[in-house]
Amino acid sequence: MISSKQVALKPGDTVGILGGGQLGRMLALAAARLGLKSHVFSPDPDSPAFDVVQHCTCAEYADIEALELFASDVDVITYEFENVPTAAALALQARRPVLPDTKVLETTQDRLSEKNFVNALGIGTAGYADVTSAESLRQAVKKIGLPAVLKTRRFGYDGKGQAMIREGDDLDAVWAALATRSAILEGFVPFEKEVSVIAARSADGHVVCFDVTENEHQNHILKFSYAPAAIPAALADEARDIAAKIANALNYVGVLGVELFVVPGANGPRLLVNEIAPRVHNSGHWTLDGASVSQFEQHIRAIAGWPLGNPIRHGQVTMTNLIGDDILDYGKWLTMPGATVHLYGKGTSRPGRKMGHVTEVKPHK
Ligand code: AMP
Numbered sequence: 001m002i003s004s005k006q007v008a009l010k011p012g013d014t015v016g017i018l019g020g021g022q023l024g025r026m027l028a029l030a031a032a033r034l035g036l037k038s039h040v041f042s043p044d045p046d047s048p049a050f051d052v053v054q055h056c057t058c059a060e061y062a063d064i065e066a067l068e069l070f071a072s073d074v075d076v077i078t079y080e081f082e083n084v085p086t087a088a089a090l091a092l093q094a095r096r097p098v099l100p101d102t103k104v105l106e107t108t109q110d111r112l113s114e115k116n117f118v119n120a121l122g123i124g125t126a127g128y129a130d131v132t133s134a135e136s137l138r139q140a141v142k143k144i145g146l147p148a149v150l151k152t153r154r155f156g157y158d159g160k161g162q163a164m165i166r167e168g169d170d171l172d173a174v175w176a177a178l179a180t181r182s183a184i185l186e187g188f189v190p191f192e193k194e195v196s197v198i199a200a201r202s203a204d205g206h207v208v209c210f211d212v213t214e215n216e217h218q219n220h221i222l223k224f225s226y227a228p229a230a231i232p233a234a235l236a237d238e239a240r241d242i243a244a245k246i247a248n249a250l251n252y253v254g255v256l257g258v259e260l261f262v263v264p265g266a267n268g269p270r271l272l273v274n275e276i277a278p279r280v281h282n283s284g285h286w287t288l289d290g291a292s293v294s295q296f297e298q299h300i301r302a303i304a305g306w307p308l309g310n311p312i313r314h315g316q317v318t319m320t321n322l323i324g325d326d327i328l329d330y331g332k333w334l335t336m337p338g339a340t341v342h343l344y345g346k347g348t349s350r351p352g353r354k355m356g357h358v359t360e361v362k363p364h365k
Pocket of ligand 1: 156160186187191194220259274
């Protein structure tokens, strides 16, 4: 295995990106702007990231031969999604540095180990309990109380693999419907706001956080981000400190997103960590047009062994996700004064599918 400290790309070198969605596409575009090439590996022939790179491999993540060929063509490997199969990660890291280190995935692919890790750092989360059967769900409900949210430990996103449980619900039915053998029950957090911090960490341990972002979801999917979040400055500092502490404890190299709940407390609002995303994050898309360095560029800089940027925000920024049929309005957005439109080049829109986003920046006076 090659240490992250040894990575020092030169312009013209190639970044390998696992995953071909919009995040991979925007990473590849950021790499290109810095004079780097990208090679995208994805099993989906319609990957939006394939459209913006010259080198792509369309193969399954279980295809070790294809992974090895991919690795031999690149100088460093990164990923745009957290569910990279362990066998794929091992095959790749035997040949090229993989950043962030795949050990990070063990912590973040599993909601229980992630929550244990965050709590061990002295950072708060919702109360939680391990659930492996209908009987243990009953025990968990006694411990955590209701309302609560039952979540699969793995492979959940955008509200998938989750069930809200209220007083009087049939626990056997809820457990059967989740169709899993490993879940956690989380206490329902009566949050005031949801915020996130996008942090970048370089191999030498330098951490740079973007301004805290406020996030609004619709149907469990991010719809709007606002930067900066309308929260007290001390709370914003605390949110950034939490993200930095997490990045340091993971010995992280690259960009990560930390989602937090702002909850009312007797002594003012408090923060609880909801989730860590070991990758660039939708709530950081505003940085593409709203800051001097984007989250995608920061990630590429970090994994290339280059200095991180010191992002300066250009003003009050709003990011609107174009989800499903929202994409049909792209003509309206194209003529909206001050709007910057990003379309991901995905063929067909489906309900809940992220098709693009728009950034609007209200400049500082
Ligand atoms: P997650 O997939 O864990 O990020 O959850 C998706 C969304 O569901 C979050 O952004 C919240 O809006 C909501 N949510 C998740 N967990 C909780 C919780 N414990 N209490 C309240 N709302 C939650």
